[in-house]
């Protein structure tokens with residue numbers, strides 16, 4: 001999963017196909033995935049945004065705290081509940097006090 005997320009060059013469909021033991025020709029993607037689209041844009045010179053390295057350690061620690069809080073309360077957490085709690089919404093018992101706001105980082109996701 002981590003290598004899938006970090007791979008910025010290979011066709012996403014090929015990566016998924018390989019994971020499930022299937023062979024997928026990247027030319028059949030027809031620029032439907034972000035990596036193939038990005039490659040075409042770079043070749044055309046229309047410009048794509050350069051990769052930006054971002055330290056998300058503190059955001060991950062906040063999410064871990066929310067999950068630990070949920071575990072201590074024996075609360076089941078869905079992905080939606082987790083994102084809501086991270087953004088200061090949803091169930092009050094899971095919201096973090098004094099946490100960093102995902103702010104601009106969450107908008108870029």
Ligand SMILES: [Zn+2]
Nearest residue numbers: 011029033036
């Ligand atoms: Zn692709």
